[in-house]
Amino acid sequence: MTAKIGLGAGPLRVVSSTKDNYVDELSGNPDIVTVALPWLSSRYNWSSVTDFSNVLYQRYYEWTADNVLCSWIETPRVIKMRYDSIYRRTCNRHINDTARGQSLRPLYLNAKPINRNYYWPNNGDSYPEHFYTTTPPYVFYMHIHRDAVVTQVGDVITARTKLVLYTCSHDVTLTSPLGGKLSQIPCYDEVYVITQYWGSAVFHRMIEIVPRLVLCLQFLKEHPEIRILGPEVGGRLAQLLEIIGLDKSRLITGVTRAKTVYQPKATGCGFANAPESQMLSQLYRDYIRRTFPARPRNRLILIRRSRLRRFTEQKQIDEVLERAARDYNLTYTLFIDNPTPSLNDTMMMFHSAVIIVAPHGAGLSNVFSQPGTYVVEGVCNLPHVNLCFQWLTHILGHHWHGVTSRRGCESVVDVSATSVEDAVRSYLRLWMLERS
Numbered sequence: 001m002t003a004k005i006g007l008g009a010g011p012l013r014v015v016s017s018t019k020d021n022y023v024d025e026l027s028g029n030p031d032i033v034t035v036a037l038p039w040l041s042s043r044y045n046w047s048s049v050t051d052f053s054n055v056l057y058q059r060y061y062e063w064t065a066d067n068v069l070c071s072w073i074e075t076p077r078v079i080k081m082r083y084d085s086i087y088r089r090t091c092n093r094h095i096n097d098t099a100r101g102q103s104l105r106p107l108y109l110n111a112k113p114i115n116r117n118y119y120w121p122n123n124g125d126s127y128p129e130h131f132y133t134t135t136p137p138y139v140f141y142m143h144i145h146r147d148a149v150v151t152q153v154g155d156v157i158t159a160r161t162k163l164v165l166y167t168c169s170h171d172v173t174l175t176s177p178l179g180g181k182l183s184q185i186p187c188y189d190e191v192y193v194i195t196q197y198w199g200s201a202v203f204h205r206m207i208e209i210v211p212r213l214v215l216c217l218q219f220l221k222e223h224p225e226i227r228i229l230g231p232e233v234g235g236r237l238a239q240l241l242e243i244i245g246l247d248k249s250r251l252i253t254g255v256t257r258a259k260t261v262y263q264p265k266a267t268g269c270g271f272a273n274a275p276e277s278q279m280l281s282q283l284y285r286d287y288i289r290r291t292f293p294a295r296p297r298n299r300l301i302l303i304r305r306s307r308l309r310r311f312t313e314q315k316q317i318d319e320v321l322e323r324a325a326r327d328y329n330l331t332y333t334l335f336i337d338n339p340t341p342s343l344n345d346t347m348m349m350f351h352s353a354v355i356i357v358a359p360h361g362a363g364l365s366n367v368f369s370q371p372g373t374y375v376v377e378g379v380c381n382l383p384h385v386n387l388c389f390q391w392l393t394h395i396l397g398h399h400w401h402g403v404t405s406r407r408g409c410e411s412v413v414d415v416s417a418t419s420v421e422d423a424v425r426s427y428l429r430l431w432m433l434e435r436s
Contacts, residue, residue, distance in 0.1 A: 056278035059101035065402035165266035169197035199231030202362035208267035211276035270388035303358035316417035359413035371397035380409035
């Protein structure tokens with residue numbers, strides 16, 4: 001595709017990272033340099049158990065689900081988000097199978113959202129075979145642009161190219177964001193891009209935005225003059241930056257131009273990047289240990305939502321979990337959203353969790369828990385099935401079990417207290433065996 005755009009340097013083309021070989025399309029472009037961190041061990045017959053270079057964790061655990069969710073995953077084209085294709089129509093119903101540590105599968109390093117309009121491999125029925133068998137060539141990469149404009153959602157436009165990384169938005173149009181007023185757009189010497197679509201929402205901020213900083217954290221600390229382009233300049237994002245050692249005053253937002261733009265690897269919509277997420281979790285947990293008094297890891301946490309996607313049997317679930325916590329000598333804790341606890345209280349609470357129970361929602365986007373935490377999620381029913389928290393939980397080295405809502409999403413998550421109790425008590429028995 002070609003067109004004229006506000007930078008005024010001739011025909012423009014759009015390059016999209018939905019193409020597996022999109023980096024090849026950037027070759028020969030004098031305005032874009034790509035820097036990559038290569039995979040440092042064999043990419044074939046790989047096992048995370050013996051890999052101490054490319055991923056932070058070595059042990060991962062089988063995730064499981066109830067019969068309803070497993071049946072949907074095993075049946076082609078039932079779930080809109082195509083988890084049947086992503087997981088090759090396989091699903092594990094046996095919660096005890098989560099006890100054994102295993103290697104991370106290459107799938108979790110390669111996968112990206114399957115969307116009919118943008119990325120539809122093998123007619124939407126499966127990824128390319130190497131996604132399941134071989135690690136990617138790079139752990140991380142970054143595109144460095146000269147004299148560029150960055151859009152509201154983080155796409156970067158140079159004189160010849162608009163580079164669109166695959167996120168929750170995918171604007172491959174050639175419409176200029178400049179409105180013919182290039183001189184009115186703020187201009188900086190150097191800008192590092194972390195903004196993405198929906199970036200001010202809790203999940204997207206925590207899991208898609210902030211992780212883009214961590215593999216370049218030392219570089220950013222050594223160059224404090226580089227501004228950081230985010231979806232907002234204050235609030236929780238500013239707090240999270242300060243925790244990992246970056247001054248919140250560096251944040252800027254909106255359409256921006258710069259002499260040099262650093263565009264790091266983006267986060268796919270609902271597909272947390274493993275190395276970045278693990279590193280960020282480690283940074284937060286190091287901060288917790290340095291900053292707060294030591295606390296025992298002894299909590300059973302129920303996330304109680306008061307509005308959308310609340311449990312219909314909240315009272316009964318509350319009762320069975322409080323009883324289970326008492327039976328296993330755990331501290332039963334409610335995490336409520338009205339009012340939401342402070343960031344410090346949230347960090348300390350989830351860092352001390354043994355088990356977390358929640359309906360599908362942003363409360364599960366915590367990266368403060370210690371590896372090996374047990375998570376039970378009330379998963380939305382069709383057509384709203386979204387396993388973004390299963391993905392995140394797995395790559396952080398946790399255990400995850402999904403209990404399917406019988407109806408109601410997006411308004412409520414209707415799971416029985418009995419099904420939640422069964423999953424929690426199964427997990428607690430495994431936890432006791434692990435400790436013995």
